[in-house]
Amino acid sequence: DTAVSQTPKYLVTQMGNDKSIKCEQNLGHDTMYWYKQDSKKFLKIMFSYNNKELIINETVPNRFSPKSPDKAHLNLHINSLELGDSAVYFCASSHGDRVAAFFGQGTRLTVV
Amino acid sequence: GENVEQHPSTLSVQEGDSAVIKCTYSDSASNYFPWYKQELGKGPQLIIDIRSNVGEKKDQRIAVTLNKTAKHFSLHITETQPEDSAVYFCAAWGDSSYKLIFGSGTRLLVRP
Numbered sequence: 352d353t354a355v356s357q358t359p360k361y362l363v364t365q366m367g368n369d370k371s372i373k374c375e376q377n378l379g380h381d382t383m384y385w386y387k388q389d390s391k392k393f394l395k396i397m398f399s400y401n402n403k404e405l406i407i408n409e410t411v412p413n414r415f416s417p418k419s420p421d422k423a424h425l426n427l428h429i430n431s432l433e434l435g436d437s438a439v440y441f442c443a444s445s446h447g448d449r450v451a452a453f454f455g456q457g458t459r460l461t462v463v
Numbered sequence: 464g465e466n467v468e469q470h471p472s473t474l475s476v477q478e479g480d481s482a483v484i485k486c487t488y489s490d491s492a493s494n495y496f497p498w499y500k501q502e503l504g505k506g507p508q509l510i511i512d513i514r515s516n517v518g519e520k521k522d523q524r525i526a527v528t529l530n531k532t533a534k535h536f537s538l539h540i541t542e543t544q545p546e547d548s549a550v551y552f553c554a555a556w557g558d559s560s561y562k563l564i565f566g567s568g569t570r571l572l573v574r575p
Contacts, residue, residue, distance in 0.1 A: 355506075391567075392501075392550055392567070393565070393567055393568070394552060394565040394568075395565075396562050406561070407560075407562055441506050441507070448556070449494065449556045450495070451497050451509045451512055452509075452563060454499075454506035454507045454508070455506050456505060457504075
């Protein structure tokens with residue numbers, strides 16, 4: 352059983368399109384995250400949700416909108432995609448804070 | 464702001480040798496320090512972590528040391544094997560920002 356699963360694994364789309372990435376965790380965790388990893392491998396947090404409530408919203412364009420329908424899901428919707436949005440996006444979850452986060456396999460987004 | 468510096472950015476060792484990766488954090492209130500291994504095409508995977516009330520922790524060939532005074536922590540891998548080749552990330556829980564702050568990563572290559 353996959354603990355944190357993301358779909359799709361690869362996403363190629365044209366500039367200006369709107370796309371969504373889905374994330375589900377079956378670990379019973381109450382906190383979920385979205386991270387962006389750029390071409391230099393740097394990992395930067397975008398959002399953090401605890402029990403469906405937004406806790407962290409980093410300096411991310413408002414074209415990015417997370418949605419958490421329940422504690423086990425945190426989806427990422429991106430409007431008006433730009434070339435600079437190309438990256439690998441990771442979903443993660445944890446049981447509270449100051450503990451290990453478990454990552455999904457990533458979604459490689461390529462905007463052309 | 465809070466940050467974590469990680470060195471070296473690349474490390475090449477002969478199989479069987481030891482590898483050491485070092486990190487420095489800025490937030491003196493940080494109290495949780497995980498290490499992640501990221502293999503090609505996969506998400507970061509937790510390999511070991513340490514809390515600020517402990518100076519050292521070992522798990523088979525992997526050990527982590529923490530110097531709170533100097534705000535340094537290090538990952539030590541002994542008897543390296545080719546399958547240890549990956550990108551390694553250190554992280555620190557930023558008490559002020561309430562999030563995990565990652566280092567920039569170390570690409571470890573173990574030569575057979």
